[in-house]
Amino acid sequence: MYRGHTTAVVVPAYNEEPFVADTIASVPGFVDRVYVVDDGSTDGTWDEIRRAAASADQRPEATEFAERVVPIQHDANRGVGGAIKTGYLRARTDRIELTAVMGADGQMEPEMLGDLFDPIVEGRADYTKGNRFLGATDRGDMPAHRFVGNAALAALTKVASGYWSAGDPQSGYTAISLRALEAADIDGMYEFYGYCNDLLVKLNVAEMRVVDVPRPITYGEEESHIRYRSYVPRVSAMLARNFGWRLGRKYLVYDFHPLVGAYAAGAVASTAGALGLLWALPGVGSFATPVARGAIALAFLLLGALAFVAAMTMDMHANAHLSDSDDPYGRDAQRARGNRDTDAVQVELPAAEWSSLLDDASPNGDAPEAARRLRERLRDRVAEPDRAD
Structure with missing residues (x-):
C-alpha cells in the first residue's frame, strides 16, 4: 500500500523478452499488484513473465490479494492501448485505488511512482502523468x-x-485513481499508440483533474515500436474525431456553452474563406473583380480566425480548473533534468529522538499509517532551521 491506499502497476509488454523480467523486479515494494499483460508477443516474453511472476516476492501480510504479480496473455496483438485497457479493467474490478502504467522496456523510473501517486492521494488530481519537458531546458x-x-x-x-x-x-x-477508472469510458479506450491522447479526452468529459509531474528524458537500448510517418496522421485523425465528440458531449448533451457556437462559426467562416480564395482566381468567378473577390475571401478567413480564438479562449477558461503541474521549478524539476543528488537528504538525529519519532508515528501499531506519519515527521524535521550547537 502507499499512504494507506491500495496500489497496482499495469505493465504492457509486446516482444520485450530482454527487458520485462527486470521491469517486474524493479516495481517498488509498496505496490500491491502488478498486472503484466503480454499483448500477443511472438518472442519469449510470455515465458519471461511467467518466470518473473513465479519468483516474485509474495507478501500476503502486506496485501489482501493472493498473488502480487498477475500474468495476463492476449491471444492476438491488440495494441499497447488494448493491453493497458485490460490492466485497467482488472484494477477496476479489484477496486485498486491507485493504478500506474510502466512500460516493459525499462524506460520509466520506478522511484517516480510515489511522485505520480502523491497528487492523487492528496486530493489534487484524478490522473497524473510524467512530463519530460516540464522544467527542462x-x-x-x-x-x-x-x-x-x-x-x-x-x-x-x-x-x-x-x-x-x-x-x-x-x-x-x-497514474489513475479508482474514481477516474469508474467515471471515464475505459471500455471504449483507443487500443493503439495514441491511447494516452484518447484517454485525456475521455477524462476531460468526465471532469477529471490532471496534474503533470516532471520526469527525465531517458532512452536505453530498447527499440521503439512507433512509426511516426503513420502514427502522427492516424492519431491526428483520432483527435479530430474526439474533439467533436468532446464538444458535443460536454457542451451540448451534458450542458450548454456558447463556445460551441464560436467553434462552429469559425469552421463555417474559414471554409467559406478557403473556397472564396479559389473563387477569386482569374477566370473562375464573374462577380466583381478578382481583387474584390480575394478581399472578401480574406475577410471570411479573418472572421474565422477570430471566432476560433474566441472559442479557444472560452474553452481554456472553462477547463482551467482541471489541469495543473506539480512543482515545475523545484526539486522535482531538478530531478527531471537529471540532478538526482538534490533529493538526497541526510538526517542525523540522536538515538533518543529517533525513539521518540518512532513512538509518535505508531501509536496503534498500524504499519502503513506509521510509515506515513514518520515520513511527515521527518520532512518537518528536515525543514526546521539548523539547530545551534
Missing part, C-alpha cells in the same frame, strides 16, 4: 523527429482534450 536524449512529432501532437491534444496547460501527452508514465 532542452530535449535531452530525445531524437529530433520524436521531439517534432511530440510537439505537434501536444498542440493538437490540447485543443482536442481541453487540458490546455497539460503537456507531453505522449508520455506513457501515468
Whole structure:
C-alpha cells in the first residue's frame, strides 16, 4: 500500500523478452499488484513473465490479494492501448485505488511512482502523468523527429482534450485513481499508440483533474515500436474525431456553452474563406473583380480566425480548473533534468529522538499509517532551521 491506499502497476509488454523480467523486479515494494499483460508477443516474453511472476516476492501480510504479480496473455496483438485497457479493467474490478502504467522496456523510473501517486492521494488530481519537458531546458536524449512529432501532437491534444496547460501527452508514465477508472469510458479506450491522447479526452468529459509531474528524458537500448510517418496522421485523425465528440458531449448533451457556437462559426467562416480564395482566381468567378473577390475571401478567413480564438479562449477558461503541474521549478524539476543528488537528504538525529519519532508515528501499531506519519515527521524535521550547537 502507499499512504494507506491500495496500489497496482499495469505493465504492457509486446516482444520485450530482454527487458520485462527486470521491469517486474524493479516495481517498488509498496505496490500491491502488478498486472503484466503480454499483448500477443511472438518472442519469449510470455515465458519471461511467467518466470518473473513465479519468483516474485509474495507478501500476503502486506496485501489482501493472493498473488502480487498477475500474468495476463492476449491471444492476438491488440495494441499497447488494448493491453493497458485490460490492466485497467482488472484494477477496476479489484477496486485498486491507485493504478500506474510502466512500460516493459525499462524506460520509466520506478522511484517516480510515489511522485505520480502523491497528487492523487492528496486530493489534487484524478490522473497524473510524467512530463519530460516540464522544467527542462532542452530535449535531452530525445531524437529530433520524436521531439517534432511530440510537439505537434501536444498542440493538437490540447485543443482536442481541453487540458490546455497539460503537456507531453505522449508520455506513457501515468497514474489513475479508482474514481477516474469508474467515471471515464475505459471500455471504449483507443487500443493503439495514441491511447494516452484518447484517454485525456475521455477524462476531460468526465471532469477529471490532471496534474503533470516532471520526469527525465531517458532512452536505453530498447527499440521503439512507433512509426511516426503513420502514427502522427492516424492519431491526428483520432483527435479530430474526439474533439467533436468532446464538444458535443460536454457542451451540448451534458450542458450548454456558447463556445460551441464560436467553434462552429469559425469552421463555417474559414471554409467559406478557403473556397472564396479559389473563387477569386482569374477566370473562375464573374462577380466583381478578382481583387474584390480575394478581399472578401480574406475577410471570411479573418472572421474565422477570430471566432476560433474566441472559442479557444472560452474553452481554456472553462477547463482551467482541471489541469495543473506539480512543482515545475523545484526539486522535482531538478530531478527531471537529471540532478538526482538534490533529493538526497541526510538526517542525523540522536538515538533518543529517533525513539521518540518512532513512538509518535505508531501509536496503534498500524504499519502503513506509521510509515506515513514518520515520513511527515521527518520532512518537518528536515525543514526546521539548523539547530545551534
